[in-house]
Amino acid sequence: MEEHIVSCNTFDDQEDVAKLFAKYDIDVLPVVNNDNCLIGIITSDDIIDVMEAEVTEDIQKMAAIRPVEGSYLEASVFEMAKSRVPWLLILMLSATFTGMILQNFEDKLLIIPALTAFVPMIMGSSGNAGNQSAVMVIRSMAINEITMKDFLKVLFKELQIAVICGAALFAVAMIRILIFPPHVTLEIALIISATLFLSVVISKLLGAGLPFVSLVFKQDPAATTTPVLTTIIDVVALLIYFQLCVIFLGL
Incomplete structure (x- = not known):
């Protein structure tokens, strides 16, 4: 019997990879290329940061804010304002x-x-x-x-x-x-x-x-x-x- 091995591709989105960890309750996930050759692994410790980033991004989107790279204190004032202005303008006009x-x-x-x-x-x-x-x-x-x-x-x-x-x-x-x-x-x-x-x-x-x-x-x-x-x-x-x-x- 051929055993199915759960793996991800190098081009898979990080959110999809995080879902694989949650779905199969695994600690390690092999990473393969398009030729199905092993090129590395992702551990559960690695994926915690990814999941945290994805949740943060979703929260920002639901608040009509374009996702900003890095932490709140590290992001520049101009970058933060630029991420918020577009939807504020749209909501203002729609009002x-x-x-x-x-x-x-x-x-x-x-x-x-x-x-x-x-x-x-x-x-x-x-x-x-x-x-x-x-x-x-x-x-x-x-x-x-x-x-x-x-x-x-x-x-x-x-x-x-x-x-x-x-x-x-x-x-x-x-x-x-x-x-x-x-x-x-x-x-x-x-x-x-x-x-x-x-x-x-x-x-x-x-x-x-x-x-x-x-x-x-x-x-x-x-x-x-x-x-x-x-x-x-x-x-x-x-x-x-x-x-x-x-x-x-x-x-």
Whole structure:
């Protein structure tokens, strides 16, 4: 019987090599060239630094920062700024859509000014909910717990989680709105709470789904999901909020 020997090629990505150590629970990995000739070995001690670097890179990408070589203190100020500016500019420009929505409903907000006070809470809660799902899915993808074939399974699971989280926020928001200022009518309190519920559910589904979309387009989910998700969630949350206000308050 021919025994299968786990090895890596000299041109393999270091992240793929790290996954081999984790998958097969090995201490030493042979390195071969294209002719399948042994040219060296990698030990588990060697791979620890690689795994640490890959995790650091993924965290930087999820924060919309281009990965920077070396440690934080060693990197130059200009290099650090250059790694952050591109996505900050993109997010700033994409926030234009949020401003357009607010401007479109500006006259309606003047009728009931108290509605404006709850916009930060709605947008913040929706963004946090979406990021929670995105981080969980992206990390699970990174360690091969989730693949493309698990898309529907992940989406259904996140839907269940989203309904529970949304219901909890609905209940707490109702109590908070009715007890603490600015005081509003029961109808407005219901609209705000319903917006939170719907926004959280949609945000979590988006957070779970966008990493898979990134894979379809052969992009790194860690690098593309979070910045895009932030913009989409802000727009969706505001549209839900103002449309409910228009429908039920007749604004």
